[in-house]
Amino acid sequence: MITIATWNVNSIRTRMHAVTKWLTDASPDVVCLQEIKSTSENFPFMEIEALGYNVEILGQKSYNGVAILSKRPFDEISERGLPGDDSDEQARYIEAVISGDKRPFRVASIYLPNGNPAPGPKYDYKLAWMDRLMAHAQGLLKHEEALVLAGDYNVIPEAKDVYAPSEWLTEALYMPTTRKKFQEFLGIGLTEAFAQMDGRAGQYTFWDYQRGAWQNNEGIRIDHLILSPQAADNIVDLKIHKMTRDGIKPSDHVPVVGTFDF
């Protein structure tokens, strides 16, 4: 079995104690991190490697930044940056191929743009980025292999995934245009792991730091594992690690962890 997790850590250096504890407790095989907010020069490679992980990152100063950690060696880092726009300098996509006991699998760490305020240039960038992701995923699906597109999608798929849907109708994460494009993306032949494995209302992955959102369970579900048919056929468990939202200096996101018979 291979466990694959996604976690937006909101700064790797500030979060190192929480990340170290969770890696030790949960011991996932593969971890996709987002918002590391770090360049390669400042990334804590040694501390994470000491826990038994190979580490590959696409970083930038101050904002964004993604990483993949893997207990198994990487066969290949197949992409650094999302193809489709050479002028895009934001570090939001890294992709690797890793071998399981039964089959190789491809995994991507994705930090999809937030898009607020909408409408506006940031929302236009979000929609264009989703178009590029869809085009790239269509190419990957032709390989007919196990593929896990893991990350912070900044998309609330349905009303049941947000504590107060009516308050989010003008937010870039929940606007009808956003949800429609996300469904279009799934429609190319992908499966959202949570929808397949659980699907219950009120299962959130993010709670804002403000207004006591965590204490009042005012959350949203925006961190997703998106699967090719070969991955969807082999997922055996999916869990949201809510426990990490407690404690000292938590991230505002929690890990989503899938178990696969790879």
Next chain:
DNA sequence: ATGGTCGGTCCCCGA
């Protein structure tokens, strides 16, 4: 209608 909270960096921006 407003203010509320984080993180990174440089005196404000993004979420």
